[in-house]
Amino acid sequence: MTDQNLTVRFFARLREELDTESLELPTTPGQTVGGLLSELAARGGPWAQLQGEQPVMAAVNQAMAKPSTPVMPGDEVAFFPPVTGG
Amino acid sequence: MTDQNLTVRFFARLREELDTESLELPTTPGQTVGGLLSELAARGGPWAQLQGEQPVMAAVNQAMAKPSTPVMPGDEVAFFPPVTGG
């Protein structure tokens, strides 16, 4: 990972269904969590579920994030299903 | 105790201030918890507090009772301050 990239991590069902634990992606100016999600969903196949019916939660730098949360170079973004611990 | 009497028990602050753990009293027809309390309060001195400002709780045969609860021969009646366990 370089400072110009961002890391995207996937957990639980998403990790399994995308068969991907993490990705490094270049950042684009003005990028947001929602924009990143659309970009990934456009890959099609299992990726389409990122904008499907089942809710996807997001975190930026290990704090819960919203679609409008900005994404900067060096950030760690994570996508995962609603949490089910406890 | 005979079947014609009733037992009256006192607990905690009442037991100490009346210097009495229990009494045996003859029953009178139509007696109630409230009537018994008036009768005892009429003894005066520390007994007057049974109808004083501080609330007194009552039980008949080990179940919480009200002033209107009837008292029968052979019953165990108890008077005590509001409970403070736990």
Add this chain to the structure above:
Amino acid sequence: MISIQTEDFDVGAEYEALRASGSGTGAVATFSGLVRDSGDLSGVTGLFLEHYPGMTEQVLQGLIDSASQRWDVRKARVIHRVGRLALSDQIVFVGVCSAHRGDAFAACEFIMDALKTSAPFWKKEITGDTEHWVEQKDSDLDRSKAWK
């Protein structure tokens, strides 16, 4: 199960006994009350606890029965000590296990709140050589009424 006793109790052992209530149990809630240094008085060094033998057990069993009618209760345990207790000693234990956490929490808190206003125990605070019968708190009556 209910115990009124002068002896101390072991919360770890009580928890393990509750937990062993079958594979449908998903939640165990416990509460323990300890002798605190300030109650009605400050500088409390100990307590004396009196109870009404016989009635106490009946009232506590009634509280467990009520809780079991309102919530899923797989097992419930109440222990209350009586006699002389020192600062930081354990006074009371309530443990409930249930399929679900909401039921375990609610039943455990209900039993504790109701015990405070309906079980015939009386507490005397000891501060050095002074003794003081604790007064019932309005806040305890309010908490108990909130379950109705």
Add this chain to the structure above:
Amino acid sequence: MISIQTEDFDVGAEYEALRASGSGTGAVATFSGLVRDSGDLSGVTGLFLEHYPGMTEQVLQGLIDSASQRWDVRKARVIHRVGRLALSDQIVFVGVCSAHRGDAFAACEFIMDALKTSAPFWKKEITGDTEHWVEQKDSDLDRSKAWK
């Protein structure tokens, strides 16, 4: 204090550590969650628990901090296991000690409810040779929102 671990934990020892939080402590509330035989599926034989290392600890510390701002919290402890668990195994422990019982109960239940909807853990139910990622419950979201 927060621990995320694969190993089991000892509720008795955790309780004793909480209890030793000073003479102002009058109340200890604990909750333990266990692997139950029926969740989304029936006949559950085990669980697999995944988490987001780093974020989990931050979220849980945030929940303890929030609880400490709302209630009198003398000490709070959260343990959550991850990895493979068997039927009846302990999953999670939350313990809180406080001066007063209302605060101990509320803080303990708040932390558990908020953990359920905000801490990044995911549970997979195992029934024989089938595996199923557990779905978040509306009832859990409702309980969590009720604290707002």
